[in-house]
Amino acid sequence: MEREATWEGGGSPFAIGVKPLGMWLFVVSDALTFSALLVTYTYCRLSNPDWPTPFHFSPSILFSTAMTFLLLSSSFTMALAVRAMKNGRRRQTVRMMAATIAMGLGFVALHLNEWFHLMRVGNITLTDNPWHQPLFGATFFGLTGLHMVHVCAGSIYLAIVAAGVARGKFGAEDVETSGLYWHFVDLVWMFIFPMVYLMSVAR
Amino acid sequence: MQPTVRQLASVWAALLGFTLVEVGLAYPHLSAALFLIVLLALSVGKSAMIIGFFMHLKFERRALSLALFPLLIVFILVLLALLPDAERLREMRF
Amino acid sequence: MENPTAAKVHAPPGGFLRRYVFSTDHKVIGIQYYLLALFSVFLGMTLSALMRYHLVYPGEKQHLFQLLWPNGAPDGIMTPELYLSLMTMHGTIMVFFVLTTAPQSGFGNYFLPLQIGAPDMAFPVLNMLSFWTTLLSFLVLCSAFFADGGAPLGGWTAYPPLSATGAIAGPGMGTGMDLWIISIALFCVASLMGAINFLTTVLEMRAKGMSLMRMPLTCWGWFVTAVISLFAFAVLLTAGILLLLDRLGGTSFFLPAGLVISDRVLDHSGGSPLLWQHLFWFFGHPEVYIAILPGMGLVSTVLSVFSRKPVFGYKAMAYAMVAIGLLGFLVWGHHMFISGMSPYSAIAFSVLTLAIGVPSAIKTFNWLGTIWGGQLRLTTAMLFALGFVSVFVSGGLTGLFLGQPALDLYFHDTYFVVGHFHMIMGVASIFGIFAATFYWFPKVTGRMMSEPLGKIHFYCTFLGAYAIFIPMHFAGIAGNPRRYADFTQFDFLKDLASVHKFITHAALFTAVIQLLFLWNLFWSWRRGAKARENPWNATTLEWALPSPPPAHNFGINPPLVKRGPYDYSLPQGGKDFLMQHEGEEE
Numbered sequence: 001m002e003r004e005a006t007w008e009g010g011g012s013p014f015a016i017g018v019k020p021l022g023m024w025l026f027v028v029s030d031a032l033t034f035s036a037l038l039v040t041y042t043y044c045r046l047s048n049p050d051w052p053t054p055f056h057f058s059p060s061i062l063f064s065t066a067m068t069f070l071l072l073s074s075s076f077t078m079a080l081a082v083r084a085m086k087n088g089r090r091r092q093t094v095r096m097m098a099a100t101i102a103m104g105l106g107f108v109a110l111h112l113n114e115w116f117h118l119m120r121v122g123n124i125t126l127t128d129n130p131w132h133q134p135l136f137g138a139t140f141f142g143l144t145g146l147h148m149v150h151v152c153a154g155s156i157y158l159a160i161v162a163a164g165v166a167r168g169k170f171g172a173e174d175v176e177t178s179g180l181y182w183h184f185v186d187l188v189w190m191f192i193f194p195m196v197y198l199m200s201v202a203r
Numbered sequence: 204m205q206p207t208v209r210q211l212a213s214v215w216a217a218l219l220g221f222t223l224v225e226v227g228l229a230y231p232h233l234s235a236a237l238f239l240i241v242l243l244a245l246s247v248g249k250s251a252m253i254i255g256f257f258m259h260l261k262f263e264r265r266a267l268s269l270a271l272f273p274l275l276i277v278f279i280l281v282l283l284a285l286l287p288d289a290e291r292l293r294e295m296r297f
Numbered sequence: 298m299e300n301p302t303a304a305k306v307h308a309p310p311g312g313f314l315r316r317y318v319f320s321t322d323h324k325v326i327g328i329q330y331y332l333l334a335l336f337s338v339f340l341g342m343t344l345s346a347l348m349r350y351h352l353v354y355p356g357e358k359q360h361l362f363q364l365l366w367p368n369g370a371p372d373g374i375m376t377p378e379l380y381l382s383l384m385t386m387h388g389t390i391m392v393f394f395v396l397t398t399a400p401q402s403g404f405g406n407y408f409l410p411l412q413i414g415a416p417d418m419a420f421p422v423l424n425m426l427s428f429w430t431t432l433l434s435f436l437v438l439c440s441a442f443f444a445d446g447g448a449p450l451g452g453w454t455a456y457p458p459l460s461a462t463g464a465i466a467g468p469g470m471g472t473g474m475d476l477w478i479i480s481i482a483l484f485c486v487a488s489l490m491g492a493i494n495f496l497t498t499v500l501e502m503r504a505k506g507m508s509l510m511r512m513p514l515t516c517w518g519w520f521v522t523a524v525i526s527l528f529a530f531a532v533l534l535t536a537g538i539l540l541l542l543d544r545l546g547g548t549s550f551f552l553p554a555g556l557v558i559s560d561r562v563l564d565h566s567g568g569s570p571l572l573w574q575h576l577f578w579f580f581g582h583p584e585v586y587i588a589i590l591p592g593m594g595l596v597s598t599v600l601s602v603f604s605r606k607p608v609f610g611y612k613a614m615a616y617a618m619v620a621i622g623l624l625g626f627l628v629w630g631h632h633m634f635i636s637g638m639s640p641y642s643a644i645a646f647s648v649l650t651l652a653i654g655v656p657s658a659i660k661t662f663n664w665l666g667t668i669w670g671g672q673l674r675l676t677t678a679m680l681f682a683l684g685f686v687s688v689f690v691s692g693g694l695t696g697l698f699l700g701q702p703a704l705d706l707y708f709h710d711t712y713f714v715v716g717h718f719h720m721i722m723g724v725a726s727i728f729g730i731f732a733a734t735f736y737w738f739p740k741v742t743g744r745m746m747s748e749p750l751g752k753i754h755f756y757c758t759f760l761g762a763y764a765i766f767i768p769m770h771f772a773g774i775a776g777n778p779r780r781y782a783d784f785t786q787f788d789f790l791k792d793l794a795s796v797h798k799f800i801t802h803a804a805l806f807t808a809v810i811q812l813l814f815l816w817n818l819f820w821s822w823r824r825g826a827k828a829r830e831n832p833w834n835a836t837t838l839e840w841a842l843p844s845p846p847p848a849h850n851f852g853i854n855p856p857l858v859k860r861g862p863y864d865y866s867l868p869q870g871g872k873d874f875l876m877q878h879e880g881e882e883e
Contacts, residue, residue, distance in 0.1 A: 012501050014267040018419045021501060024267070025493045028275050029531045035279045036535035036576060039286070040550065046289035048567050049297060061226060068222050076215040079206070079257045086205055127547040135567040138548035142539070183257045190249045194225055194242035201229040270500075274623075278528050281626060285575045287639045292569055 019177045027184045030150075034188050037146065038195060041139040052131040053200045054122065060114075064197045067110050068189065071151075074103035075186040078158075078179050085175040090165060093175060097162040100182065104155045111148055115141070143192055150185045158182060204262040214256045221249050321421035322848060326428050327407030328741065333432060334399035335818075338727075339811070340439075341390040344383045346808050349801040351375045353794070355783040368468070369447055380782035381450035382469050386442070388453030389477065392584065393484050394435050396726045400591035401526070402431070402491055404733050405519040407741065409495065411839035411846060412513050414504025414855045414878075419497035427490035434483035437476055444472040451477070452780065454577060457551035457570045458558070461543040465559045478541050485534040488526050495523035504838070504851075506858030510615070511877070513837045513862040514608060517615045518594025521622040525583045525590070528626070533580035536573060543568075574636055578629035585722050586625040589689075590618055592729020593660060596682045598862075599732050600664055602835045603679035604671025605873060607863040609663045617656035617663075624653045634705045643702045650700035657693055661686065671866075676833075677751030681732035684759045685725055691763075692721030695770060710780070713773025716766045724762045731755075731814070738821065739828030743844040746821040754813045761807030768796050836876045837862050859883055 014021060045051050055061055081096035118124045126141050127134050161178040164170035206214075225245050228238065255261035260268055310316055317325060347362070358373030369379030406424065410417055418424045441448045446468035451460040455477065464471030499520045503512070512520075539550045551573045554566030601608045608614060630638060630646030664686050673679070695717040698704050708714060738746045772793050777784065784790045831840040838856060839846070856878035864875040 014264050014270070014500070016263060016267065018497050018501050022420060022423075022493050022497045024271055025496055025527060026489070028271050029489055029492070029527045031275055032278055032528050032531040033535050035282060036532045036579075037539075039279075039282045040535070040539065040572060040576070043285050043289040043569070043572055044550070044567065046286060047292040047296070047569060049293055057230075061229065065222065065226050069219060072215065072218045072222070075253065075257050076211060079211045079259075080208065082259075083205055083208065083211070126542075127549075133567060134549045134565065138542065138546075138550060142542060142548070146538070180258055183253055186257075187250050187253045190246050190253070191243075193222075194246055195239075198225060198229045198242060199235070199239060203232055274524070274528070277623075278626060282532075282579065284630070284642055284645075285572070287642060288571055288575070289569075291639050292571070 017173045019173050020180060023177045023180045027180060030184065031188075034146070034191070037143055038191060041143060041195070044135040044139055048133060048135060050131070050133060051200075052129065052133055052136050053202050054124070054131075055197055055200045056202050059117075061197060061201065063110065063114055064193060067107055067114075068193050070103050070107045070110070071186050071189050074100045074107070075183050077103070078182045082172075082176050082179040085165065085172045090168070094162050094166045097158055097165070097175070101155050101158050101162070104151050104158070104182075108148060108151055108155070111144065115144075140196060143196055147185070147188055147192055150188070154182050154185050206256050206259055206262065210256060214252050218249055218252060221245055319425065321417075321425045323406050323410050323418045323421070323424060324741075324846065324848075326424050327403055327405070329428050330398055330406060330431070331403035333428075333435060334395050334403055334730075335815075337390050337394035337398070337435065339815075341387050341395060342808050342811065344387040344390070346805055347375075348380060348383050348387065349804045351380055351782065352784075353798045353801045355785055366447070375782065377782035378450060378468050379447070381452075381780065382448035382473070384780065385450060385452050385469075385477070386438070386448050389438060389481075391723065392453055392588070393481070394431075394438075396588035396722065397484075397488065397584070398431065399730045400595075400726060400733070401495075401519060401522050401587065402428070404515075404595070404730075404737065405495060405522075405591060408737065408839055409498060409516060409519050410502065411740075411842065411850060412516050412837050413499065413502060413507050414838050414851055414858065415498060415502035416850050416852075416855070418494050419502055420494050423490050424494050427487045427494065430483055430487035430490065434480045434487060437483060438480035441469070441473040441476040441480075444469075444476055446471050446473055449474040449477045454581065455540070455573075456577075457540065457543070457573045458553070458556055461540055461551045461573075462556070462558055462563060463544055465561060475541070475544060478537050478544070482534060482537040482541070485530040485537065488530045489534075492523040492526035492530070495519055496527065499523070504855040504858055506882075507877075510612065511858060511861050513594070514597040514611070514614055514618075515591070515594040515837075517618050518591040521618045522587050522590045525587050525622050525625065529580040529583040529587065532576055536576035536580070539576075540573065571633075571636060571638065574633050574638075575629070578632045579626070581632065582629040583622075583625045585718075586621055588722050588726045589729070590622065592685060592726050592732075593618065595729050595733045595736070596664065596685045597660075597667070598835075598837070599678050599682040599736055600667045600686075601863045601865065602736075602833050603674045603676060603682075604668045605674075605865045606667055606671040607861075607865055609666030609669075610659075611861065611863065613659055614663055617659040620656040621653060621660075624649060624656070628653065631700055631705070634702045635709050640702075647700055647702050651697065654693070654697065657689075661690060661693075676735070677746070677748055677755055678732050678735035678833075680752065680755045680759075681728050681735065684755065685728040685732060687759075688720050688724045688728060688762065691767075692717060692719075692725060696721065708773060710778055711773035712769040712777045712779055715779050716769030716773060719769070720762075720766050724766065731758075734818070736833070737839075738818075738825075739832050740839055740842075740844050740846070742822050742825070743828050744821055744825030745828050745832065746825060747817050750813060750817045754810060754817065757810040757813075758807060761803055761810060764803035765800055765807060768800050772796055772800075831876075834872075834874055836864055836874050838877055841876055841878060 077096045077099045081093045081100065084092040084096060123130050124137050126137050129137050158178055161170055161174055165175060225242060228241060233241070320326060356374065360373055362370035362375055363373040366379055369376055369382070406418070446464060449469045450467050451474060459466040459470065460474055499516065542548045543550050543552060549565040549568040551570050552563065552565035552568045556563040556565060597608050597614055628646055628650045630642055631650045634643050699708055699714065699717060735746055735751055775793060777790055777793055828844050830843055841856060842850065858877050859880060860875060860877055860883040862877055865873060867873055867875060
């Protein structure tokens with residue numbers, strides 16, 4: 001700790017390792033990617049006043065609320081995994097990460113189910129919908145699709161890290177780094193959920 | 204320094220609670236602008252909890268937050284300069 | 298947390314492939330990037346020479362054109378579509394694979410860890426990955442030449458609606474345009490990986506004593522550029538994904554209702570081409586600074602070394618770079634004054650654009666202050682640095698005209714703009730690359746480049762660059778539009794024919810002169826005079842290592858940094874400088 005106190009270069013100004021710092025920087029960059037997408041969505045919505053608001057409490061909002069709960073809970077178990085690993089409890093870490101992955105995959109399953117429901121029953125596709133407002137489907141599937149890609153990539157990433165932890169290959173810093181990514185994916189959903197779903201509640 | 208299990212659990216509960224409030228707010232038929240502002244305010248609050256406790260930024264040095272977020276926030280605000288054009292576009296179209 | 302600097306010392310790997318091809322050594326990766334940029338710059342320059350030839354001899358049959366592009370030049374005469382596709386590829390190759398690749402990824406990779414006393418970049422494997430992604434992106438881009446219909450016609454800005462509608466918009470707008478977008482998306486990913494690596498390295502890997510305010514200004518340049526890349530490419534990635542969705546998924550993000558293209562009514566509605574312009578230029582303007590900032594840092598160092606004087610106003614220089622980087626994100630609208638954007642935002646963008654003049658002027662005056670009264674040694678590196686300052690000023694001053702909405706209404710899309718951005722973004726950055734090549738060549742290869750050849754190359758290139766681009770401003774003032782394949786049929790441009798002939802001859806001359814540089818580079822690599830450890834008597838840390846540096850840089854004992862980077866013209870006898878790790882703690 002003394003080295004850090006007299007820091008003048010040659011150490012870490014933030015007192016975190018290179019891996020978490022790299023992940024933080026990625027998160028910041030990816031946050032701007034999603035921000036640009038959300039601004040695009042807002043732009044499309046503002047310039048087209050007849051924007052459809054098709055979501056009803058049941059099933060759409062109920063469904064997406066369940067998805068939100070699932071993602072928030074997966075973030076909670078991930079935080080517990082990071083904590084367990086810091087305290088050197090490998091088995092608990094792997095268990096918690098497995099729970100996180102399971103909930104992430106559950107989220108993807110629910111989401112795909114919802115997509116197919118919208119496409120088949122609601123006739124909402126990427127390019128068209130009953131209201132002839134093609135950008136509704138484009139922004140909806142674009143935003144949620146990019147987010148789903150992040151969840152899928154995250155599940156694979158967490159699986160690799162968990163396997164490494166189980167075999168003793170990865171340490172606390174690796175778990176922490178993967179946790180940062182997972183929480184970020186959760187965080188993005190905290191903006192997509194209200195802006196895409198709740199702002200489109202049928203009135 | 205790291206968050207305790209108790210802290211993490213209460214953050215989790217608070218996040219679920221905020222979400223329910225958001226869903227509840229969707230039904231009193233607020234005006235779109237007001238609704239959006241309230242929703243975004245709640246979302247920013249939720250993000251702050253996720254970043255602070257789950258990503259344990261609250262337990263890192265202040266320098267890290269200062270290095271990461273001011274620029275990001277400025278650039279997100281700068282992107283909002285697109286929206287006056289969307290307004291103009293709507294006026295020209297309808 | 299372990300100390301990151303101590304843990305990562307590695308021996309050189311064995312085997313040719315691991316050592317020179319799939320290497321994780323930042324020095325090898327830096328050279329790989331440099332060679333990629335070198336190949337790209339000659340490819341891009343050849344394309345521009347062909348375009349210039351066609352512009353002044355539009356009716357002359359060339360068997361070569363027919364041979365290279367049987368469809369694009371069926372009877373040996375370039376079609377307008379072929380001209381546009383060459384222009385698109387010239388712009389894209391130059392901006393992305395030369396101006397972004399060489400100064401930042403090439404020199405930055407090689408010298409950033411050396412200058413801050415680090416054993417390698419923070420993430421060596423990520424570093425290797427970002428090079429191979431860049432190379433893949435380059436190959437995808439070049440494959441557009443061979444795609445059905447040829448290379449895209451959209452220019453490096455790829456404005457929709459034509460870029461979003463597919464093959465009906467013209468040859469090359471089908472598969473060629475798809476490949477272009479995929480290439481750019483890959484480049485975004487590669488640049489993000491690079492930016493994360495650079496930032497982490499600067500923040501966490503500096504040797505003891507190397508505080509931020511003791512970093513050489515080159516490191517400041519790379520650092521600020523990495524910050525810009527981190528944000529700018531993130532937005533370009535979004536724009537690229539959306540454009541690809543429009544083309545392959547049939548969405549309408551950038552396509553309004555009622556479009557008629559090639560006599561067909563398109564079934565799209567709701568989108569806006571203006572949205573692309575906003576997203577693209579949010580990246581596009583900072584990109585200009587990605588190209589120029591590393592050069593600014595390098596020029597500061599070179600001017601100081603060869604004037605034997607400290608950089609005038611070190612802190613002001615560092616802060617000016619930060620200010621330029623930040624302001625660069627607030628001015629993108631000046632590319633869109635006549636796009637139909639809200640005129641109120643145009644005023645804001647104009648004021649902010651002119652505000653960039655302030656940090657730019659700080660830099661220019663400090664460069665002049667640095668050489669003022671110094672003992673100038675006019676080596677080739679120094680000449681190119683002085684040339685940089687010169688073209689930076691000439692190119693920057695015309696920016697003041699273009700930053701005014703009222704004047705830009707007239708100048709927009711004329712040769713005035715072409716002259717302006719080639720001066721400030723193209724020639725200035727290239728001069729930075731030349732200066733860096735001559736300055737660091739002894740460190741990289743252990744040999745000196747030929748000074749006489751270098752000087753001939755400099756004077757010819759310097760005069761050539763002015764002879765090409767200054768007349769373009771006059772053509773622009775006369776109303777000559779850009780991106781036209783042929784303007785012999787316009788009466789009001791007839792009188793400019795001789796100007797364009799002059800420009801073309803100057804361009805061909807300058808292009809041929811570059812072979813001299815190529816010869817100098819490869820000849821000196823094999824046969825140049827042996828270089829000492831510190832041939833320029835410079836102060837920064839890379840010169841404390843043997844030339845070329847060993848695979849593990851400083852080994853397990855990184856130097857202890859005791860002073861700032863520019864301690865020249867010291868009064869005591871003997872040496873007039875102290876290196877950063879020499880002497881007493883300051």
